[in-house]
């Protein structure tokens with residue numbers, strides 16, 4: 388990724404409608420990273436400026452009735468001009484007036500990115516549920532309302548103690564409002580409802596410097612709005628936001644280290660200065676080498692789950708190059724999960740396997756697709772894979788769950804009997820099969836057919852199931868009708884003449 392370099396080339400104009408406490412810090416932070424900040428406080432002025440802007444930040448931190456009306460006009464204008472909008476619903480958990488303003492902007496306008504702490508985001512999700520249930524009871528036709536529990540978080544004013552699973556909260560919010568959401572706290576979460584990543588970079592000093600949360604809204608606006616970034620082949624809204632969010636947290640780490648080196652301690656005053664310096668100094672390389680991401684699981688990721696290793700390309704001149712090329716094409720075409728299954732005749736071993744696995748992991752990270760390791764728990768730990776897949780003859784699931792409390796764990800299941808004998812509650816998903824005959828696994832059990840998938844679904848209506856074994860685009864509809872959330876595939880993709888076409892075929896279901 389070269390998002391920071393592109394941002395600096397373009398120097399994007401970010402218009403900030405932000406609160407009185409943080410205007411100066413926001414302007415300095417944006418300048419330091421290479422963006423061009425402008426503050427504005429009336430619609431007449433905004434009509435002149437916004438056509439030249441690459442993004443608009445609306446931060447409701449010191450809102451009053453006049454400003455509330457101004458923010459509404461501003462977002463309407465930005466929507467007309469197709470300028471991306473970042474909304475920071477500061478302290479909306481603390482009062483109904485703020486919450487209603489934020490809710491109105493989210494429900495009745497187009498917000499590109501919502502950024503808040505856990506308390507703020509939870510309050511908005513709760514308010515949206517209440518709004519939906521009010522609309523449902525008012526509507527004569529609507530009979531079926533499902534209410535969800537919102538993650539419990541403590542909140543006081545603009546501070547928030549955080550939430551155990553910021554990724555899950557971001558995902559809930561992204562689904563409720565159909566908006567890309569960033570939840571910040573000790574661990575940050577980002578979700579568009581389909582992909583969710585938690586970022587564990589950062590510094591404990593950040594909450595002690597006022598404005599670090601507010602500056603992030605403007606900072607992310609610079610990343611998502613810049614036309615220069617949007618021209619990059621790697622650009623998409625999710626990945627640009629994730630890169631910006633990580634860059635920000637990495638800058639905080641760098642600032643804390645500088646304070647340690649200079650003063651042998653980290654204190655708020657010196658941290659604030661060193662944080663601005665770090666934003667000015669940092670590069671894409673710093674983000675690449677320090678990023679600490681964790682993909683969280685949701686059942687939609689089972690949709691098109693590609694599995695392979697170099698042994699699946701043994702007919703080619705260079706199986707490693709062919710595998711990497713195929714994996715990248717499959718990622719580009721939209722696979723939703725990837726498993727490295729390097730095993731069997733012709734597979735890589737030792738250092739060659741580690742080096743190949745690292746390259747594959749990097750590709751998966753570029754496309755924010757979970758990287759799952761088959762069988763090899765030590766390598767999963769060494770590379771910090773997003774998850775592992777184990778079968779009935781691999782390490783016992785209770786030991787694997789103990790070792791990896793936060794990783795995605797998949798478990799192979801062949802029949803309802805095997806389901807009953809397994810601790811499936813420790814798994815995030817189960818891989819059920821083989822559905823049909825397969826050439827890709829020498830010791831595969833007998834095929835169970837789509838009915839075998841249905842048999843397991845009948846004993847557990849909820850568990851995420853991915854089907855496996857001899858699956859093609861043509862058989863996918865039937866398999867999904869029999870209860871699978873998705874399909875996992877080796878040969879239909881590795882042997883495809885047109886990988887993108889086949890992956891897109893699988894994605895239609």
Ligand SMILES: Cc1ncc(COP(=O)(O)OP(=O)(O)O)c(N)n1
Nearest residue numbers: 761762776777778779799818855875
């Ligand atoms: C998604 C998925 N389902 C099943 C398997 C098979 O795992 P296992 O039974 O351990 O066999 P090997 O793949 O290790 O040979 C899988 N890998 N992925």
Ligand SMILES: Cc1ncsc1CCOP(=O)(O)O
Nearest residue numbers: 821825827856857876877878
């Ligand atoms: C790993 C595995 N487990 C059961 S079948 C199978 C192989 C699936 O490969 P293919 O999609 O080529 O049949």
Ligand SMILES: [Mg+2]
Nearest residue numbers: 762777778781
């Ligand atoms: Mg196995």
